[in-house]
Ligand SMILES: NC(=O)c1ccc[n+]([C@@H]2O[C@H](COP(=O)([O-])OP(=O)(O)OC[C@H]3O[C@@H](n4cnc5c(N)ncnc54)[C@H](O)[C@@H]3O)[C@@H](O)[C@H]2O)c1
């Protein structure tokens with residue numbers, strides 16, 4: 001609830017400068033061998049690892065999440081740099097034999113200046129998820145963090161510079177929608193990788209279309225988590241908490257529609273409510289805190305509004321869903337709320353259809369696999385999904401039939417850097433993480449080589 005610092009939004013002049021200097025750096029960086037780029041990126045990863053606790057602390061102050069989670073975010077961040085550094089030296093094309101000794105080959109080339117636009121829930125990690133594959137492929141990046149979490153992307157820029165990237169290779173511009181618009185409309189930009197809401201994603205795509213920029217969209221979700229009666233209940237309950245309450249519930253891939261097979265509903269609810277009530281909310285810098293503060297007063301009010309609406313529509317609040325005031329005087333005025341479990345939910349309720357982006361779990365009973373799959377897929381979103389069952393065939397059948405970019409089996413919200421992450425349907429397209437992301441930050445050139453004479457096709 002207190003001001004952290006003043007940041008000034010970048011206008012046209014600053015955006016032009018950022019893109020121009022990024023382009024100059026790109027010309028140098030893209031000509032370096034992959035192994036050389038890898039060395040610089042490994043050095044950046046080493047610095048992040050060395051300063052992990054300090055960066056995590058800044059991320060807590062930036063975002064409000066607990067220090068325990070922030071440390072995980074920073075670990076994932078340096079691992080992302082290490083992973084793509086490992087790939088940088090392996091980028092290669094293909095050799096294709098043609099008749100008469102002729103041949104063709106392909107070259108994997110950088111795109112140029114890429115723009116990264118981030119959301120506020122994983123500020124440092126998003127900047128790494130975008131910049132690491134971009135830089136590994138030889139691109140430069142101009143990154144715009146959310147104005148609500150402006151601080152830690154700047155730390156990343158300082159670290160890249162210290163590690164030895166050419167000046168301007170990773171530039172940070174501050175600002176909101178206006179600055180973002182300048183970036184997306186800029187003719188000097190080859191690609192936009194965006195993380196944020198569906199409505200903004202649509203605008204990004206529209207703007208990028210004007211100069212046919214490549215686009216990656218990592219958007220919102222309303223993911224289903226399906227819990228069958230044959231599950232290991234203890235794990236399913238823990239999984240439901242993981243799927244709903246990390247980062248105060250402000251997680252794009254959260255499994256907020258929890259479908260529980262009717263026979264185990266009473267025991268599931270008893271356990272999930274008991275554990276939700278026990279989540280320690282408060283000073284996010286303390287080691288034993290597990291839930292910090294939401295991002296802004298406005299967002300807290302929006303989330304509490306979803307809970308009020310759910311009650312009006314007939315849902316029953318089993319726990320939480322209220323503004324929370326920690327006893328420490330310094331935390332007064334912070335944007336805390338108690339995590340909420342909603343029972344008596346039906347598929348047509350607002351809390352079940354719309355992304356809340358806060359600590360609110362909606363629970364619904366189901367009877368059969370066929371029925372639950374139909375209900376789970378009845379959404380315009382498709383970011384993630386989850387299933388808890390001991391039946392291995394069922395687990396894979398359900399994973400195949402869920403319309404989502406990720407399906408977690410017997411766990412939730414696990415995303416190591418080796419594993420591709422991205423949505424189906426209106427949750428976006430393109431992937432982050434994993435080897436496949438190289439394809440989203442590079443382009444393939446074909447070179448065709450004639451070893452004989454050119455045909456006298458025109459007889460002249
Ligand atoms: N799929 C994913 O990987 C992922 C990850 C995190 C968050 N999200 C989604 O992000 C949303 C929450 O984040 P948010 O509130 O920051 O989203 P948002 O769409 O409001 O803003 C995201 C970013 O876009 C910028 N922006 C806003 N309007 C713009 C415009 N017209 N042109 C260019 N840039 C513009 C913002 O300044 C911010 O940096 C949720 O829907 C969540 O699900 C998705």
Ligand SMILES: C[N+](C)(C)CCCC=O
Nearest residue numbers: 121122251252253413415
């Ligand atoms: C690391 N998580 C928990 C999978 C979140 C990824 C980014 C989504 O908001």
